Amino acid sequence: MxxxxxxxxxxxxxxxxxxxxxxxxxxxxxxxxxxxxxxxxxxxxxxxxxxGRPVVMGMSCDWPENGSYRTDDFTGVPILIVRGRDGRLRAFLNVCRHRGAKVTEGCGKARSFRCPYHAWVYADDGALRAVPEQHAFEGALDGRQGLTPLPLAEKYGMVWVLPTPAADGSCDLDIDPWLCGLxxxxxxxxxxxxxxxxxxxxxxxxxxxxxxxxxxxxxxxxxxxxxxxxxxxxxxxxxxxxxxxxxxxxxxxxxxxxxxxxxxxxxxxxxxxxxxxxxxxxxxxxxxxxxxxxxxxxxxxxxxxxxxxxxxxxxxxxxxxxxxxxxxxxxxxxxxxxxxxxxxxxxxxxxxxxxxxxxxxxxxxxxxxxxxxxxxxxxxxxxxxxxxxxxxxxxx
Ligand code: FES
Ligand SMILES: [Fe+2]
The missing domain is CATH 3.90.380.10 (Naphthalene 1,2-dioxygenase Alpha Subunit; Chain A, domain 1)
Structure with a gap:
């Protein structure tokens, strides 16, 4: 307009x-x-x-600082959105790569997320950082190096997430084709x-x-x-x-x-x-x-x-x-x-x-x-x- x-x-x-x-x-x-x-x-x-389509998750100000995070279950899958220490907003399935528990709840500010079940720790970019008793998982952590990313777009002060992981694991989402002129x-x-x-x-x-x-x-x-x-x-x-x-x-x-x-x-x-x-x-x-x-x-x-x-x-x-x-x-x-x-x-x-x-x-x-x-x-x-x-x- x-x-x-x-x-x-x-x-x-x-x-x-x-x-x-x-x-x-x-x-x-x-x-x-x-x-x-x-x-x-x-x-x-x-x-x-x-x-199957990008869903509006909020506005940029919902994640005002590096480390601001929010969880969102409304789409039927648990989603975690966090602004990393690099300022970039990322979305993940809020699902622990150990046995699938929710890694965190609610919203707040954090530099990392520790699953409440067995304390696997994920960084604000989703990377798996710590596994207690890691020797017990020898050879089993390949392909489990972090939370599963979801495509996210932050543009025009608004934030969208596609609640289904991309086949290629991409976390980028081009929102303009979905807006059709808006x-x-x-x-x-x-x-x-x-x-x-x-x-x-x-x-x-x-x-x-x-x-x-x-x-x-x-x-x-x-x-x-x-x-x-x-x-x-x-x-x-x-x-x-x-x-x-x-x-x-x-x-x-x-x-x-x-x-x-x-x-x-x-x-x-x-x-x-x-x-x-x-x-x-x-x-x-x-x-x-x-x-x-x-x-x-x-x-x-x-x-x-x-x-x-x-x-x-x-x-x-x-x-x-x-x-x-x-x-x-x-x-x-x-x-x-x-x-x-x-x-x-x-x-x-x-x-x-x-x-x-x-x-x-x-x-x-x-x-x-x-x-x-x-x-x-x-x-x-x-x-x-x-x-x-x-x-x-x-x-x-
Ligand atoms: S389910 Fe998360 S650490 Fe075990
Ligand atoms: Fe009305």
């Missing part, structure tokens, strides 16, 4: 505002309810969407200048895609959020653009009404909108006025009806006073409150409804283009025909 693009989106939003319209897909589209329920389909998604947006936000503020994991009894779906349309704003988002976001009005399977939905804030009376040189997309960047297939990155939010959505326990959403909040400079901390905490609480007490209870009833036999498909309207794009992209990535399941034919 550049200044011309920023102004272009704002002008499109002003046009929608004046004409009472919104971005539209070419036609409505039906999505089979089996997409949210079928165990076979779910296994395929875990393999191809969650562990690079300019990510550059525009200068994410490498942000600081981590807080993080929360919320567990749900529904398919992980329903968590993502929550963010992808503003059709419901004026109804489900009639009390909480009134005066904050304009209902049923958004700009929409695709980047391969990724997409950007830009919702106008109520203050957009004041924009025409402001000099164009002062127009700011960040301050007049809430942006939802759907980073295929399970992450929502959201520039929000004065801060950044990342929502990562994962299946839990291999089940199509269990999920977790991890929300992280990043801020332009660290909270220096109690007041500043309260301000950012309030931002986090407000977002979590609306999502978990308004959106998710409604979505939970959808998961129950899917299994009721009421219908074999749900329908996305032309006014829900991001949902159509997301679910068609999933079908494409799974190698399924994009036009959808032959639900009607099967029912007849």
């Amino acid at each position: 550049d200044r011309a693009k920023e102004l272009g989106i704002l002008k499109a939003l002003l046009h929608y505002n004046e004409t009472g319209t919104t971005a539209m897909a070419e036609a409505p589209w039906e999505n089979a309810v089996s997409a949210y329920m079928c165990p076979d389909r779910h296994r395929l998604e875990e393999e191809k969407l969650i562990r 690079e300019a947006d990510l550059k525009f936000w200068k994410l490498d200048t942000y600081h981590f503020h807080s993080r929360h994991a919320h567990y749900e009894d529904m398919n992980y895609k329903l968590l993502v779906d929550t963010f992808l349309e503003g059709y419901h704003f004026g109804f489900l959020h009639a009390d909480t988002l009134r005066g904050v976001l304009k209902p049923h009005m958004n700009h929409f653009e695709t980047f391969g399977p990724n997409s950007r939905t830009t919702y106008a804030r109520a203050k957009l009404d004041r924009l025409p009376s402001t000099p164009e040189a002062e127009w700011s997309l960040m301050w007049n909108s809430t942006i939802v960047t759907q980073m295929f297939a399970n992450t929502v990155f959201s520039p929000q006025g004065d801060h950044m939010e990342i929502y990562r959505c994962f299946p839990v326990e291999g089940r199509p009806d269990r999920s977790v959403m991890e929300m992280s909040l990043y801020i332009p400079k660290p909270a220096a006073t109690a007041d500043e901390k309260r301000h950012w905490d309030a931002n986090m609480d407000l977002a979590l409150n609306v999502i978990t007490t308004e959106d998710f209870p409604a979505s939970r009833t959808m998961q129950i409804g899917f299994g009721s036999g009421a219908q074999q498909s749900i329908v996305f309207g032309r006014n829900e283009p991001a949902l159509i794009h997301y679910h068609q992209s999933i079908r494409r990535a799974l190698g399924l025909p994009v036009e959808g399941e032959p639900v009607r034919a099967a029912a007849e």
